[in-house]
Amino acid sequence: MFGPKTLLMLLAVASLSTQMPLHAQALRPDADPRIEKLVASVSQPRLQATATTLAGFGTRSTLSDTVSTTRGIGAARRWIYGEFKRMSPKLQVSYDRHMLAQQGRITREVELVNVVAVLPGKSARRVYITGHYDTVNSRRPAGADATATAAGAAPGAPSAPLVRPTINNDADAPGANDDGSGTSLTMELARVFAESGIEFDATLVFVTWAGEEQGLIGSMAHATALRNAKGVVEANFNNDIVGSSLGGNGIVDGESVKIYSLGPEDSPNRSLARYVQRVAGTYVPSHTIRLMAREDRFGRGSDHSSFTANDFPSIVFREANENYERQHSPDDKLEGMDFRYLAQNARVNAASAASVALAPPAPRVTTNGGSATIGRGTSGYDASLQWQPSAGAVAYRVYWREAWTNDWQKSQVVGDVTKMLLPNVSIDDYVFGVAAIGADGNESVVSAYVSPVRKMTDVLIKK
Numbered sequence: 001m002f003g004p005k006t007l008l009m010l011l012a013v014a015s016l017s018t019q020m021p022l023h024a025q026a027l028r029p030d031a032d033p034r035i036e037k038l039v040a041s042v043s044q045p046r047l048q049a050t051a052t053t054l055a056g057f058g059t060r061s062t063l064s065d066t067v068s069t070t071r072g073i074g075a076a077r078r079w080i081y082g083e084f085k086r087m088s089p090k091l092q093v094s095y096d097r098h099m100l101a102q103q104g105r106i107t108r109e110v111e112l113v114n115v116v117a118v119l120p121g122k123s124a125r126r127v128y129i130t131g132h133y134d135t136v137n138s139r140r141p142a143g144a145d146a147t148a149t150a151a152g153a154a155p156g157a158p159s160a161p162l163v164r165p166t167i168n169n170d171a172d173a174p175g176a177n178d179d180g181s182g183t184s185l186t187m188e189l190a191r192v193f194a195e196s197g198i199e200f201d202a203t204l205v206f207v208t209w210a211g212e213e214q215g216l217i218g219s220m221a222h223a224t225a226l227r228n229a230k231g232v233v234e235a236n237f238n239n240d241i242v243g244s245s246l247g248g249n250g251i252v253d254g255e256s257v258k259i260y261s262l263g264p265e266d267s268p269n270r271s272l273a274r275y276v277q278r279v280a281g282t283y284v285p286s287h288t289i290r291l292m293a294r295e296d297r298f299g300r301g302s303d304h305s306s307f308t309a310n311d312f313p314s315i316v317f318r319e320a321n322e323n324y325e326r327q328h329s330p331d332d333k334l335e336g337m338d339f340r341y342l343a344q345n346a347r348v349n350a351a352s353a354a355s356v357a358l359a360p361p362a363p364r365v366t367t368n369g370g371s372a373t374i375g376r377g378t379s380g381y382d383a384s385l386q387w388q389p390s391a392g393a394v395a396y397r398v399y400w401r402e403a404w405t406n407d408w409q410k411s412q413v414v415g416d417v418t419k420m421l422l423p424n425v426s427i428d429d430y431v432f433g434v435a436a437i438g439a440d441g442n443e444s445v446v447s448a449y450v451s452p453v454r455k456m457t458d459v460l461i462k463k
């Protein structure tokens with residue numbers, strides 16, 4: 001039970017609960033000046049220069065030439081590696097290599113190479129910022145179109161076997177936006193984080209992936225190896241197509257960005273997405289974050305899914321209005337880019353990753369067996385919450401909301417304690433979560449108390 005002193009404190013903080021929607025409130029009214037400085041150091045001209053060089057390799061197809069010094073994926077990855085190396089001696093730069101047998105869209109044996117830059121923090125927990133540097137041109141060669149259209153125009157007619165035209169891996173695939181934008185953003189953030197002089201608690205990992213266009217292969221190989229090595233990932237901010245403000249539908253929107261995250265509603269991915277929305281409200285208030293309650297666009301994907309598949313929290317940023325005509329084609333050129341917009345998206349990533357990396361780890365709200373540490377208290381109608389202490393936390397913030405809503409409605413800051421009782425707030429009607437707050441005021445992602453999935457017992461029916 002709580003002592004009278006604790007109870008007084010709880011009553012005092014209860015009055016601080018505000019009525020404003022949480023995403024509209026600043027995560028902390030007094031923003032961390034270190035993060036403000038970091039965000040301000042994102043350079044639009046540098047993003048443009050990086051994307052220009054990347055597009056200049058002609059193609060970066062995973063199956064393209066690796067020998068040339070000016071064209072193909074080999075030249076591109078050696079350049080990215082060299083850039084990471086030049087940025088700062090603090091970055092540990094490496095190639096993450098995987099030999100692939102012929103399979104699926106991998107039409108011959110090939111060595112797949114991710115380029116990795118690690119900025120070590122005080123702890124081993126990792127925060128990733130990523131984009132894929134490989135490109136593809138999957139446009140049908142001239143001549144193939146006519147056959148395909150004729151077959152498609154005759155519904156009900158006996159259909160000829162669908163033959164996919166062979167992709168020419170050496171054809172032009174500049175990939176200025178897909179995903180030169182995410183790659184440039186990742187490289188720019190490696191620079192600003194390494195040059196910031198900030199000592200982060202988490203280790204920042206900047207990766208440009210290969211093999212995305214053949215089925216997320218580079219990121220999957222990396223994330224799977226990491227899980228097998230029992231690595232701890234606090235967040236992966238994946239960026240894929242974040243550099244154009246003009247959609248194929250003619251709509252221009254340079255003021256918002258979408259974040260897709262795999263559910264269910266209180267998954268660590270959704271928690272991370274809500275976190276970015278709130279951090280952006282503090283550090284990049286001119287940019288609107290549109291949260292999407294789905295893993296990705298309809299029937300499409302990217303490297304964040306390699307992380308969620310390995311139980312690492314992960315989200316993907318996507319520009320507000322895409323132009324599908326330019327993607328996977330020789331038309332994905334620099335002229336379709338808006339570098340002011342890309343810089344804004346980079347600032348949102350920078351603020352969010354810095355905030356997670358400076359805050360204590362998110363508190364654990366489960367037992368070692370995985371059960372949520374939540375109960376109904378002695379009355380049977382209260383919310384009795386417990387959590388594991390987070391290293392470096394000086395306080396915690398408890399959140400709750402009605403169960404048929406998707407964002408936190410109320411919160412209370414509590415001291416350096418690991419339990420809280422909310423009288424007469426039923427755990428059946430509300431969802432709860434808790435975040436850890438560090439000495440410098442930075443707050444972790446919220447860990448939600450998730451109801452266990454109940455297995456239905458097989459019913460035996462007598463004949």
Ligand SMILES: [Zn+2]
Nearest residue numbers: 178179240241
């Ligand atoms: Zn892509």
